Amino acid sequence: MTSAVQRLLDSDSGHRPRADAQRNVERLVAAAREAIADDGVTVTAHEIARRAGLGIGTFYRRLASREALLEAVLADLVDELVAAAAAGLADPDPWAGFAGFAERFAELRALSCGVNEALGGDHGLDLDPQLARLRDQLRSLVERGQRDGVLRADVEWADVAFVLGGVVTGDHTIGLPAADQQWRRNLRIVLDGLRPGHER
Structure with a gap:
């Protein structure tokens, strides 16, 4: 697990996340890293979710904000x-x-x-x-x-x-x-x- 994933999970309400929630965060982090490489820091939450194969609702259920994800990555x-x-x-x-x-x-x-x-x-x-x-x-x-x-x-x-x-x-x-x-x-x-x- 990367430190970015760990920081994002640690900030999520203080309880141990379910395995599927952790996998979704890992997918979002990987997609964000790829999107940041291609598009820079202006990349949108929708684009990151699309690259991760997840819906925008899942993005905001798992993460506080687009900025929090970008900062971690x-x-x-x-x-x-x-x-x-x-x-x-x-x-x-x-x-x-x-x-x-x-x-x-x-x-x-x-x-x-x-x-x-x-x-x-x-x-x-x-x-x-x-x-x-x-x-x-x-x-x-x-x-x-x-x-x-x-x-x-x-x-x-x-x-x-x-x-x-x-x-x-x-x-x-x-x-x-x-x-x-x-x-x-x-x-x-x-x-x-x-x-x-x-x-x-």
Whole structure:
């Protein structure tokens, strides 16, 4: 059971839900994650229920609101990035740890427009605790890399957040189509630029 499902079940009147109710919540969470990836945080409750194969009445019997579901799902997605950063900090190789986090960060943004919106902050949802943890972990990753001399020293940790955020682009620019998984090519260039030897 994901933490999103658990949070939603815990908020439901304080009693243990029936097995079918729990399955319906799990279906709604899975559908919401898919819909958020495709459509972003503007996805409607009707669309989530449709993707889950459930009626809108079931949606509102099981969940307090569309916003509560979106917050739970997006909190889980941001927590995935927090976990990736923690894994990077645990890696004995500081560059490999940082680069592994950077790849997961860019990949999740590329796969989900909802994650892009969540990280951008313009969504009206309460994700502050998760975003604060992510900022702390990113700062630790950058500062560790700088202390160990594998990441250029003239870059502020907050700059790295913006640079990594810029790895995922649109499908076209100046009339050029993006390559398949363009973000991976962009990420390689960004990571090369963050290595020592490019200081100004």
